[in-house]
Amino acid sequence: MFVNAVLVGLVAVFCMLDSRLLGRLNFEQPLVGATLVGIVLGDPATGLAVGAATELVSMGLVSVGAAVPPDMVLGGIVASAFACLTGASAETAMTIAIPVAVLGQLLGIVFRSIIAALTHVADAAIEDGRFRAAYSMHIVAGTILYSLMYFIPVFVAVFVGTDIVQAVVDLIPEWLSNGLNVSSKILTAYGLALLLSLMIKKGMTIFLLLGFLLASYLGLSVIAVSALGVILALILMDLKFGKGDGAALATADPDYDPLEDDDE
Template sequence: MILQTFLIGLVALIGYSEYFLTGASMIFRPIALAPLVGIVMGDIPGAIKVGAAMELAYLGVVEVGISTPQDMVSASVLGTTFALTTGKGISAALTFGLPLSMLILIIQNVMYIFVAPLYVTKMDEYAKNGEDHKLSMIAFWGGTAVNFLPSVIFIMLAFYFGSGFSKQLINMVPQFVQDGLVVASGLLPAFGFALLIQQMLRKDIVPYMILGFVLTAYLKIPIIGIALLGLVIVMILYYNETKLKKQLELFGGGIEDDDEHF
C-alpha cells in the first residue's frame, strides 16, 4: 500500500510537470494520467475507459486568461482511483475527483498568497546581487516545492486513507450538488465541444463540420474512415493552395517584367 501510494504521488508529480518541466504537453489531462494510474492500480483497460470518459467531461475545462478552473491533475488521478476502487466508473470519478480538485485548488491559492512571496523576496535578493545560479535554483525548486508538493502530498493522503477519508470530505458537499455532478457528466461533453467549436467556428469550416456530421449520422462511416477522408481533403487543399501560389508568383513576376520593359 505504501509503495502504491508513492507511485500515485509520482503520477501526480508527472502531471504537474506540465507547469514546470515539460511545457504545454497536455500530460495533465485525464486521457494521459488515467492510464498511468491504471498501471499502478493494475487495471489499465478500466483506467483507459475512465480517462476517456473524464476527458470528454472535462473537455471544456481550459485555462483562458486569468480564469482558473479546478485542478486537473488531482481530478484525473483521484477520479480514476476512486472510479476503479468503487467500480462506479465516471460517476465516482466526478463525485470524488471534482470536489477534491477544488479543495486542492484552494490549497494552491493559499500557497500562492502566503508562502510564494517569501521565496520571491529571496529571488529578488539574488537578482540584485547578480547570483544567477542561486536565482535559477530557487526559481525552479522553490516554485516547484511551494506550488505543487503540497498538492502531491494531499493526493497521496487521499489515496492512502482511501474512500473513508474522501467520503468525509464529500459529506461536506450537499447531496444535491453530488447528484448534479452525476447528471452533468452527460452534459459536459456537449458543453466542451460547444466551447471548442465557438473558438474555431468560421464560415469556411462550417461545411466540413456538416459533412462530418452527415457521414457519421446518416452514412454510418466509422471515425477512422472520416479521419482518413479528412486527411485526403487536407492534402487536396494543401496541394491546390501550393499550386495557386506558384501560379500567382509566376503571374506577378510577369507583371514586374512588363513594368521594367516599359
C-alpha cells in the same frame, strides 16, 4: 495501501512536472494521468475509462490569464485510484473527481500565492548578485512546493480514503466558495482582455463583436461560432486573393506578392 498511495502520488508529481520541468509533453492531462494510475495499480482499462470521463469535463475548463479552473488532473488521478482500488465504475468515480478538482483549485491558488512571494525573494537575490540563490528559488523551491501540492492530497486521499477529501470540501464555507467563483470569473474576463490587447487589431474588432453577438444573442455554441468564422475567413480570402484585383495583378506581374504588395 501505503505503497499504492505512494505510487499514485508519484504519478501525480510526474504529471505535474510535465509543464514545469519537462516541457509540454501532455502528461498533465486527465486522460493521461488517470490512465497511468490504472497502469500502476494493475487496471489500465478502468484508468482509461475514468480518464476519458474526466477529460470530457476538463475540455470545458480553460485556464485563461490568472484564472484557476478546477484541477481535473488531480481529480482524475484520485478518481482513477478510487475506481481501481474499489472496483467502482467510471460514473461513480466522477462523484469523487469533481470535489477533488475543486480542492485542487483552492490549493492551486494558495500555492501560487506562496510562489509569487518567492519570486520577490529571487528578484532581491539577483539584485545582490546571488544567482545561485535565485536559481534555487525558481527551480528547486518552486518544484518542491508544486510536488507537495500534488503528492500530499493524492497520498492522503488514497491512503485514508476519499471520504476525507469530501469532508474537507464540505468544510469550505459557502461565502468563500462563492467568492472564489466570482473572482475566477472576473480573472477570466481580465485574462481574455489581456490576450485581446496583444492579439486584436483595429480591423479585427468587427469580427470579435460579430462572434460575441452570435454567441450571446443567438445562443450558438463555441463550435458553431468557430465553424462560421472559418467559413467567413474562406469567403474573404477568396474575395481578396481569388477573383479580385489581387488575381489580376498577379497575372500581370509574376513577382506580385499579395501579402506584401497589398499593404503598400
